[in-house]
Amino acid sequence: LSEAPSISGSRGPRRPTINDVAALSGVSKATVSNVIRGTGSVSERTRERVQQAIATLGYRPNAAARTLVRRRTNVIGLIVGDFANAFNAELVERVEQEASSREYTTLVCTTGKHPEFEAARLETLLEQRVDGIALLQFSGDRTLMSKLLTERVPVVGVSCWDDYIDCVAVDDYAGIALAVDHLVALGHRRIGYLTDELIESTTRLVRLDACERVLGMHGLELPRELVLGGDDPTRPGPGRSPVEGLFSRADAPTAIVATNDNVAIALIDELESLGLSVPDDVSVVGFDGSAVAGLARVGLTTVAQPAQELASDGLDLLLQRIDGGPDEAIRQRRLEPALIERRSTAPPKIPTK
Amino acid sequence: LSEAPSISGSRGPRRPTINDVAALSGVSKATVSNVIRGTGSVSERTRERVQQAIATLGYRPNAAARTLVRRRTNVIGLIVGDFANAFNAELVERVEQEASSREYTTLVCTTGKHPEFEAARLETLLEQRVDGIALLQFSGDRTLMSKLLTERVPVVGVSCWDDYIDCVAVDDYAGIALAVDHLVALGHRRIGYLTDELIESTTRLVRLDACERVLGMHGLELPRELVLGGDDPTRPGPGRSPVEGLFSRADAPTAIVATNDNVAIALIDELESLGLSVPDDVSVVGFDGSAVAGLARVGLTTVAQPAQELASDGLDLLLQRIDGGPDEAIRQRRLEPALIERRSTAPPKIPTK
DNA sequence: TTGAAAGCGCTAACAC
């Protein structure tokens, strides 16, 4: 009749607290705390009694209470885009494993295909008072970045670049150069570029720019009409797709450099559904080195990013920033990419003059 | 000289608290709390002053403090296996989006290729006092499950089954039946099964068993030697792989049902590297309906799971359990799978007698 | 080696 009120979320008897342990073992909660954390000096006898009490009670420290007094969560937040891009998922998994091995818990926030969720997700991480944030995806929104900066929360870009924060990313220029040089060496002269509106914005621009510059060094150009994807509003529209439009032209490119494996693979699908053969009619190079590119049936030539190193270096940077504070100099690292040649690239069928 | 001590993790001036907001706006913190949460009754004038103070201070509520007093985190934990299995990643993303739209934050814990991490990950979630746990992967460890049960923490299995918890999963039997019926209809009589040691254990057994039973209904058998993968210790060993061994036999199967798309695709790779053609020499059916199966170049015939429904039903079950407490009856749902026919299946080359 | 006490930042009664 006069039961405890059924507070939503309260389940039966309340969980044991440090006070319960203290009472059962006949010591103060300060001592229990010392035993749990292995700090201070506790006699062997006391320690055993306390541990006994912990075991019989099934006591487990409450992270929120600890966080409150320690002003530190031991949680790091991750902002990541779309898992449809397999490389994102792979990177998240590695970062999580790295964090976990360093006694950190990870709060993963995906923005999916909605970069506009980014602000809300960041807000969540800030409310949770994460000790640091790893950006695997960043829209490039300056307002957001300056908010992060004024919050003085440790932030690292992992496979994601911003001038004002610690970063580790693949050397985009070198990666694109690997792709372009490979195609040029095969004899391609008319090379297009495929971007992805979902890719992190700085990277998108850097890679596109790199492509143009590297082509320039070979005496080649990247005319506007050979750039596909990105902010092209005609893409999902009616009528011919941009890909179909481009490849029905007389001066269609013989090769495409794609900004990531995800769109590269989608492009191959579309080209082949149009009756074009890869690599006979068109060569395609991806970027990421995701597992799916390596399937024999896919066989995508791609520029591989060192995923494990990105994850562990990224975490190093973040943890050092957490310990060092915001006034240490910004540290940025570029990692070396590697070309993986598979069967999506070949010499052009009809050599251009 | 006498600066504030550089406590690890403390960055410059402390963040504003509800007290700072109260002081600046000249009201009590209870009123501030009411404004923030939209509870109680606050005059329009006061509300504005408080909101003004919040804005100028850049105040943001502290989740840990709120958690401590409310005894509720609004966080749900996810335990998931390996993201190399693309379906896992997809499911996580959907669950996270669903949770987020219901004002819950998600704590994702991956166990990767190490099911033995499961216990530690669960421990983390329990210390964080998550309001509930969604198991997208469960080793089947009875000790672990009984611990979860005695903890009385709300748990739901999503695409993951256990008799003692709320669950939503695809109808494994129906799914396997779809696959087997399809192969039998094509004329296959000697059909093998490929399992995956990383798949959630109950599901692994159920699907294998289903395969045997459905074959039985067609008057066919599933002899032990036609079952590949799983706990087969010879797999990574030297010499011929089990796949190579099986398919060099005179009585090799003409078709394989795989327990998920991930291993199905790996199998196709291996078969083709052995010089066998899919589907000419061997038909392969997957299970999951992951995006990668749908790539034109992969073209895997597969049994699709309704991923979105799994995610949203799973979250419904979990939230209802959180609100309803542990004494409500267990609720379990099976969702209908659907066969997606692609080009990895075809009639057997040489009809068996 | 151990304990007492003072909060961490917030919510929820309850008083005014």
Added chain:
DNA sequence: GTGTTAGCGCTTTCAA
């Protein structure tokens, strides 16, 4: 409509 008060479960001086 607003303020006062008493914790939530823990860590951390500081005394004993």
